[in-house]
Amino acid sequence: MAEPIISTSNLELYYGKFKALHGINLSFEKNQISALIGPSGCGKSTFLRCLNRMNDLIDGVTITGTVLLNSKNIYSPKTNLVELRKKVGMVFQQPNPFPFSVYDNVTYGLKISGMRDKSQLDQVVEKSLRQAAVWDEVKDNLYDNALSFSGGQQQRICIARVLATSPSVILMDEPTSALDPISSAKIEDTLMDLKKEYTIIIVTHNLQQASRISDKTAFFMQGKVVEYEQTTKMFTNPENKQTEDYVSGRFG
Amino acid sequence: MIGKAKYSKDRGFSMDNQKLAKQLMKKSKTARYERMGKLGSLAMLLLIMVIVIGIIVFVTSKGLTMFFSDHISFKDFLTGTLWNPGTKTPSGHPxxxxxxxxxxxxxxxxxxxxxxxxxxxxxxxxxxxxxxxxxxxxxxxxxxxxxxxxxxxxxxxxxxxxxxxxxxxxxxxxxxxxxxxxxxxxxxxxxxxxxxxxxxxxxxxxxxxxxxxxxxxxxxxxxxxxxxxxxxxxxxxxxxxxxxxxxxxxxxxxxxxxxxxxxxxxxxxxxxxxxxxxxxxxxxxxxxxxxxxxxxxxxxxxxxxxxxxxxxxxxxxxxxxxx
The missing domain is CATH 1.10.3720.10 (MetI-like)
Incomplete structure (x- = not known):
């Protein structure tokens, strides 16, 4: 197995007294799409948010264990959160473009890190929007408010916004669950293309989606990883009875 | 009430139907309340509107009196720098x-x-x-x-x-x-x-x-x-x-x-x-x-x-x- 880009060992998370993650050990390889599946409240989104330390924002959260990104522990006190979040981008469940123009949305990450060169910014905008497969739909309206586009387009603008900061890992928290099937399909196509350059970890409730796009799948239950396998094996011949029940739709 | 009629099947179908029809035609208490609520709030709104419009009309008519009855020009009012109504400025304007x-x-x-x-x-x-x-x-x-x-x-x-x-x-x-x-x-x-x-x-x-x-x-x-x-x-x-x-x-x-x-x-x-x-x-x-x-x-x-x-x-x- 190749060197993992991101790996966790014995990662535990408490919301106050409640233990939400019970020692998660997972490694994600470069240029792969890994899917996290499991019933609601199983901790998969919580786990995802540990990987760019978004859980730090919630009061009363305690995290123990390590998360290695390129063999550096991101929970060490020396970690530069700003740099971490540029390396590990995140796309949320609800499309959440800022109420600014498409251009301002995509350049936001670059501008806050001090890039001012207009021609360079223009290049990044075009490149990111092309990668997110939304360039043709927005290129004539780059200065329109991003909220004036459809939900699917907004979500791809959000993906472009993340791509503009050139992260190495992209976390996606149910990125298509608020979208119609056609928009979802477009985003899935986009992800398949993005995998050549980025590592993607995606939380999804849609098992077909996980089986269509992911290379590996982790099945979460009650804060534990029940099984982590190649997706093809997971959906055809899982080791674990619970996994089999879940992927065949017998519960969850 | 409708729920009651629906479940009392033992009283016979036609009787039940008649009762139901009657009930549907009758204005219920809640419908009356709804109407009263709507009328009540509309009345309040109208009263406030009358007061507001009254104030605007009154202030406007009083405010314009000076220009029309006392024949003072808007220009003197808006650009003059001497305020002592009833007297005249050195240059002869009010x-x-x-x-x-x-x-x-x-x-x-x-x-x-x-x-x-x-x-x-x-x-x-x-x-x-x-x-x-x-x-x-x-x-x-x-x-x-x-x-x-x-x-x-x-x-x-x-x-x-x-x-x-x-x-x-x-x-x-x-x-x-x-x-x-x-x-x-x-x-x-x-x-x-x-x-x-x-x-x-x-x-x-x-x-x-x-x-x-x-x-x-x-x-x-x-x-x-x-x-x-x-x-x-x-x-x-x-x-x-x-x-x-x-x-x-x-x-x-x-x-x-x-x-x-x-x-x-x-x-x-x-x-x-x-x-x-x-x-x-x-x-x-x-x-x-x-x-x-x-x-x-x-x-x-x-x-x-x-x-x-x-x-x-x-x-x-x-x-x-x-x-």
Whole structure:
């Protein structure tokens, strides 16, 4: 197995007294799409948010264990959160473009890190929007408010916004669950293309989606990883009875 | 009731049907209440509308009397600088020049808003973004208290503290635009703060999250996303503060010096539309030119407040964003 880009060992998370993650050990390889599946409240989104330390924002959260990104522990006190979040981008469940123009949305990450060169910014905008497969739909309206586009387009603008900061890992928290099937399909196509350059970890409730796009799948239950396998094996011949029940739709 | 009829099958089908039909045709109690509620609230609305329209019509007709009955030109009123209704200026025009008061009103309003806005935004950002807990515990009650203090108290404090302070540091009598500005600054601050807080709170959390997840610091998030998204609300807050400053009479009257002269600096006695109104309204006879001239000032005030509320609507419509 190749060197993992991101790996966790014995990662535990408490919301106050409640233990939400019970020692998660997972490694994600470069240029792969890994899917996290499991019933609601199983901790998969919580786990995802540990990987760019978004859980730090919630009061009363305690995290123990390590998360290695390129063999550096991101929970060490020396970690530069700003740099971490540029390396590990995140796309949320609800499309959440800022109420600014498409251009301002995509350049936001670059501008806050001090890039001012207009021609360079223009290049990044075009490149990111092309990668997110939304360039043709927005290129004539780059200065329109991003909220004036459809939900699917907004979500791809959000993906472009993340791509503009050139992260190495992209976390996606149910990125298509608020979208119609056609928009979802477009985003899935986009992800398949993005995998050549980025590592993607995606939380999804849609098992077909996980089986269509992911290379590996982790099945979460009650804060534990029940099984982590190649997706093809997971959906055809899982080791674990619970996994089999879940992927065949017998519960969850 | 309908539920009962549905389940009493043992009474026979036709009987049941008849009863049901009857029940459906009868007006139920709840339907009557609904009608009464609608009519009641409509009546209240109509009453308020009659009052508002009445005020506007009354002030307008009284305010225009001076121009039509007393044959005074708008130009003399709006551009003249000498205010002593009933007499004439040295050049022979009627001395009803309201320009000093109009300038005075605008000066105190704009200056007070200019000073208040940065303080208000800073306070509001602290209360909502930086330390919401402390904000809710200490600052919220403080701003509410500031709103509740009667304007005569503000004026009194201004008279006993601000006026002597200005006199001792900058010279002059201490009465003037500057003292008025200071008093109004404190008076409109809570209005702007509380409305800015509301508009900052209405910025959805997912904007914060998106910004932080892109590697922004908290300060960058506040500056580049939250304040920007809340700009229409903040502008509305400032306009409301300005409307309050423009219309404030008593506290301003106590510190501004009440000289109907063109203000040539910030520490010379001046006057505003409202201060001239409160000072003069007890001393004129209904129907006299002096009285009509005051009504004209009132009309200017009314038009300005209409302008402020139009401005608020305009900003609100331009700036509404999806939550």
């Amino acid at each position: 001395a009803v020049g309201a320009l000093p008061m109009i300038v005075g009103s605008f000066l105190v309003t704009i200056l007070a808003a200019l000073i208040s806005t940065p303080f208000a935004i800073g306070t509001a950002v602290y209360m909502t973004e930086i330390s919401p807990k402390r904000g809710a515990k200490i600052l919220q009650p403080v701003t509410e208290l500031l709103v509740g203090i009667p304007s005569v108290v503000y004026g009194f404090i201004g008279l006993s503290l601000v006026v002597p302070f200005v006199r001792n540091t900058l010279g002059g009598s201490g009465f003037g635009i500057l003292s008025g500005t200071f008093v109004l600054f404190v008076m409109i601050l809570p209005t702007i703060v509380s409305m800015t807080v509301d508009s900052l709170k209405s910025v959805p959390t997912f904007y914060h999250q998106a910004s932080l997840a892109l590697g922004a610091t908290q300060w960058q998030t506040i500056w580049k996303v939250v304040l920007r998204a809340a700009t229409p609300g903040i502008l509305t807050a400032i306009v409301f503060g300005m409307a309050r400053a423009f219309g404030e009479a008593l506290a301003v009257q106590m510190v501004i010096g009440n000289a109907s002269l063109m203000p040539h600096n910030l520490i010379s006695p001046a006057s505003t539309l409202t201060s001239v109104l409160t000072a003069g309204m007890g001393n004129t006879v209904m129907g006299s030119l002096q009285n009509d001239a005051l009504w004209s000032l009132a009309l200017v005030l009314l038009l300005m407040s209409l302008f402020f509320s139009l401005l608020v609507h305009f900003i609100g419509r331009r700036g509404s964003f999806k939550k």
